[in-house]
Amino acid sequence: IHPLASVPGPFWARASGIPSWYHAKGGIRHIWLLQLFRKYGNIIRPAPNLVLFCDPEADKVIYSNKSNVRRSDFYRVLKRKEDENMPLNIVDVSEHAARRKLLNLAFIEKSLRPASRFIIMHVDRWHQIILDEDDGADNWTRPRDLASNFDELVFDILGDICFGKSFDLKEPGDNPMKAIPHTLTEYMRFYYPFCRSPFLSLLSWIKPRGFDWLINFVAPPLVHQYNKFVHNTIGNRIALQKDQEDLPEEERRQDMFYFLYEAINLGRSSGFITYNEGDLRADCGLLMIAGSDKTSLTLSSLFFYLSGNPIVYRKLVDEIRATFDSVQDVAYGPKLTGCIYLRACIDEVMRLTPVIPCEPPRQVLAGGIEIMRTHYVAGTTVGTVPWANGRNEEVYGDASVFRPERWIVDKISVTEEEVARLKANFRPFLSGPGVCPGKNLALMEMMIIVSRTLHRFELRRVPGSNRGGDDDYHYQLEDVYVTARQGPDVQFRRRRES
């Protein structure tokens, strides 16, 4: 008898990995899994060797630093090329930890401080483009699809801080690179079903034996163009780093790249593993992909909910305008981080539209693991599903309502214990060894973008449009490991006094 025989799930899903793969192929696996939790309870078996949980305690056990698991082969198959060695694809626990120690150097306080300047520069330039295109925007501007606007803005920001060069995607006029975010998503839509395939071990074996070559051969030409652009830009950035070697530290360009490049010289004597130019290039590529899609999704979703909830929108604008006298004052610092309603809006959006909607899969190691009083043997794949976690009515009660107030202690109806209880079920940046290193950068980026934009502009949804939303006015996404989405369609109008 199979050790998972008692775990409930649909017959065909328990017998074969095909239903899970099929839903991944359609981009709706997160919705399917939520339905299974509603039907079978908070522990389900959606594939023969896979157990998923919808429970805060299980989430904590699986994604903790001490958990007896490693990343599953899903992450190996996600790897683009065998010789591209980035932390996201490393499944061995200690090997991953050693590489993460190096990658974390890009996120130290010293590297994040200058990032704020680059973010402000790009947001202001985006605003200028809106104003120029709409004759000063004294009336409502033409409709804008924020999914693509934010893709462009965030890509430009990350290009600048990861490689020292903006992609200029948001600039008006022709630029073949403009199609890049869309092409990368399309590529993932094609590739992702392989990662959720029932034949992961086989795929992992054939990848270096011709499969990678084949995938590379059929990849859209723009993906190659993007890779070439990134390769050349990093080459130029390395040259700049070498040119500036003799300058005093404060005169050198100190972006995230700067700190990663310096890691090449650290070596074993400083307690690090060796890091070479190939690793550096792989890490820069990872930062671009990992950083852009998630930030852009969260911003699009936030503007969707703001433009559909006038009371929340008004409260947020009031907070921002009461905190900063003018748009020029909006910068990263204690005043911005003190905007608790802004932070609550961001948290509420990350609850409803998690950036990784399906489970980050973990494989149980020798000795097994105990989750919710049940022992799971080595080799079982376990996980929790952020899309379902955020909709868990046992935790949130009115889980389907967009209500940022639930995250704010108000001494009347929301106590500190209540917020702590919610937060125990809320890991938008994951936890444990694979936790997102970009959390602080992402929060800084989103807070600056939202505050500067709402200080400068009024916002409204294009009348009659619900693009990006479902029938219940919730923002929707397609799970392709990263996410595909559309809308909202919005219009801006310059605030007179800003």
Ligand code: HEM
């Ligand atoms: C709203 C914004 C963001 C959210 C919610 C978020 C969330 C996450 C999550 C859930 C993961 C785990 C993915 C997995 O294991 O499958 C992750 C990984 C990662 N994120 Fe973020 N992220 C955000 C923005 C960023 C930014 C701005 C950067 C950097 C520029 C970044 C860099 C990374 C990297 C490098 C990893 C891989 C870590 C590893 O493999 O050890 N993220 N992020």
